[in-house]
Amino acid sequence: MVHIYVSLDKLAQKLTQVGLLKGGYEFRAFAQSFSVNQPLFSIIDVGQGKERADYRIKEMLRTFSDNPTCKHIIFGGCHDQGYLLNLDQYKHDQRKAERITLLETTASARGFAELPNFKKTRFDSVFRYDPLPEHQYNSPVQAQVQAQVLAQAPAPIVSPPPGLPVRQMSKSNAVAPPAPLIENNPAVTASPTVTASKLVAQSTGSSAAADASWATVGKTGAGNGTISIASNNSNKKKKYIYYNEEGHRLDEPLPPRDRNAADAIDKRRDKAGRNFCNNWHLSNGKCNNGDFCNFQHAPKLNAGELNALRYKARSIPCKRVDCENFDCYLGHQCSFERDQGYCPFPDNCKLKETHGMDKTKYVRYDEDGNEEYARPK
Structure with missing residues (x-):
């Protein structure tokens, strides 16, 4: 049995952005082929959201580590220190530890080398041994896509209907969202990515005081170059969900109880x-x-x-x-x-x-799926 948990859209956007894919459709096609090739092979799309894959991986490890019909587990989580606590309970139980082999791909996180009784293995012909680059590079795939773009005639400029306002975004106020959240067009060369921890939102006018401590990195907005001019009910209070950095949900205080x-x-x-x-x-x-x-x-x-x-x-x-x-x-x-x-x-x-x-608010989601990160102190 092979179970791979991943956010297909986020990883596809990243792979496209660094030039390893032409578009997200290639990654979805690969995932479908992988899942149908063997009856017990599955790539599970966990969707957007922090810790979704981790939560499922930890549950699968717990379920099969105690299953007497399971002979051996190859666990591919050495890149993330968050799994150390789940493996810690087995490190002094040699019988259980010998049934788990740690799969190393990129450099292992600190702590995995110190785990006793666990075997380790690598499959460098299957998995990447170096992390994905932070910035885009000109791969053969990307060069081919750029050549196709240059060969295309420019699209005609369509003027907006009379009476509709035309809004132009100032480049000085634009904030680039982190790579996994951009709705990326594979036919366009992307700018260097900005991680959430480095993101600093720039606010103007009276809206600066409203959300001064949060930097927006949502899926919607200026990522695809379009701006909605549809009417918006500004009186409706937006709902948010808050999480700490480990992905645990945090509750907002209730009004005083009568x-x-x-x-x-x-x-x-x-x-x-x-x-x-x-x-x-x-x-x-x-x-x-x-x-x-x-x-x-x-x-x-x-x-x-x-x-x-x-x-x-x-x-x-x-x-x-x-x-x-x-x-x-x-x-x-x-x-x-x-x-x-x-x-x-x-x-x-x-x-x-x-x-x-951890009671510190790290990220919040709104009802539209946009996520915003707290600015570093």
């Missing part, structure tokens, strides 16, 4: 003898169980009572540390530790596994 509202829902719960349906009250009346639900639906709670119910729901841990549900009402970190610096119930806290986690 004690009277909290007492009111407790009394209603005790009187009915049933808890409230979080799905129905906190998800705009969405409950798949309908009249067969064992929890309370109508009448609706007022704003203060809903906020008090959210506090209760936050005490229940979400099963996904990398949760991507914008409307998830469950907890992803201990609010006591986040707000007070410590948890008064360290042993009984339902979210005690999040104690000590």
